[in-house]
Amino acid sequence: MSKILIRGAKVLGGEPQDVLIDGETVAEVGTGLSAEGAQVIEADGKILLPGLVDLHTHLREPGREDSETVLTGTKAAAVGGFTAVHAMANTFPVADTAGVVEQVWRLGKESGYCDVQPVGAVTVGLEGKKLAELGAMHDSAAGVRVFSDDGKCVDDAVIMRRALEYVKAFDGVVAQHAQEPRLTEGAQMNEGIVSAELGLGGWPAVAEESIIARDVLLAAHVGSRVHICHLSTAGSVEIVRWAKSKGWNVTAEVTPHHLLLTDELVRSYNPVYKVNPPLRTEADVLALREALADGTIDCVATDHAPHPHEDKDCEWGAAAMGMVGLETALSVVQHTMVDSGLLDWAGVADRMSFRPAHIGRLEGHGRPVSAGEPANLTLLDSAYRGEVDPAGFASRSRNTPYEGRELPGHVTHTFLRGRATVVDGKLA
Structure with a gap:
């Protein structure tokens, strides 16, 4: 897998930091990180969660x-x-x-x-x-x-x-x-x-x-x-x-x-x-x-x-x-x-x-966003506001109680062991 650099994310809502993913794990968390050949995701203050x-x-x-x-x-x-x-x-x-x-x-x-x-x-x-x-x-x-x-x-x-x-x-x-x-x-x-x-x-x-x-x-x-x-x-x-x-x-x-x-x-x-x-x-x-x-x-x-x-x-x-x-x-x-x-x-x-x-005693999940941990991560645009439209759901069913209701937050990226499953809000 290639390296991925998430730049400027608020890890658990804290101060903006950079997070470098290398393969299946988080390689480094800090400020001013760089990595040759890494794919860069500009997080712009988005919330990064496990x-x-x-x-x-x-x-x-x-x-x-x-x-x-x-x-x-x-x-x-x-x-x-x-x-x-x-x-x-x-x-x-x-x-x-x-x-x-x-x-x-x-x-x-x-x-x-x-x-x-x-x-x-x-x-x-x-x-x-x-x-x-x-x-x-x-x-x-x-x-x-x-x-x-x-x-x-x-x-x-x-x-x-x-x-x-x-x-x-x-x-x-x-x-x-x-x-x-x-x-x-x-x-x-x-x-x-x-x-x-x-x-x-x-x-x-x-x-x-x-x-x-x-x-x-x-x-x-x-x-x-x-x-x-x-x-x-x-x-x-x-x-x-x-x-x-x-x-x-x-x-x-x-x-x-x-x-x-x-x-x-x-x-x-x-x-x-x-x-x-x-x-x-x-x-x-x-x-x-x-x-x-x-x-x-x-x-x-x-x-x-x-x-x-x-x-x-x-x-x-x-x-x-x-x-x-x-x-x-x-x-x-x-x-x-x-x-x-x-x-x-x-x-x-x-x-x-x-x-x-x-x-659930689930190994590899629920881990801190820190170096050496599995890169299971969620990037959220918490400033987003939008109406729920079940027509766009990935689920096969549409029985949501929130249709037409405005809710905050939008997941832009999800990573499963360093591999993006969601990119820019869409399935990878």
């Missing part, structure tokens, strides 16, 4: 290639500034065996746009009845360390305890989709004033909070790691804060859409706002932002959930749940956290790169 890492991505392959494929999903990830994603297990067939996770892992290798780390299912077929082949998936070429039945809750306490005990042997983590199914039968949106006025089945906050409370206690009892997926309520924040105050090994994520959108949007009956967990209240949104800022919530994860047009362009009750998020995540975080003064760019690097890579 490559983003997503703990929660749905790539749909195998089985739902009409929604997304590993190739199209990783293209979307690269455009959004991500150099690694964790691919959730709710595929067809379910990623509950070594064979399926290895297939996803190899498809990621072939795509070349970002690294794909498969997430293994906790239970066979996501049915919640019998543990899947956790050890075999970990021992496979994919080296699975994160396990989740996302889309479904592991609601059986005995099964959840056994999973936590099993993954402890190899420092794995169970990522729980916290949703008590008996409290959410027929639920369509957040339970509250808006659901009552619209006549839609309510999804109570306690359905999430009760599972989180149980699971942090189980994790403490076993001495294992539990990660809470897409935390969405103020009450959930307080439970996680309490668990961490005890020194328990509990981590949590929040999605960009739960940092910005509220259940008031459901008044439009537009199924683009139908998501699991549902959009909550303004009070919940503010609590989530504060918790991300103070570190109670460890990281931002997209829960990128692509769907074909026909699954979302229908009446509310029949519509699929989920939103795409890879290509807009960094912009939403800039809008809600940076422009509001809650986080600086070093904090964004921590919540969107360092911590998710650490939780």
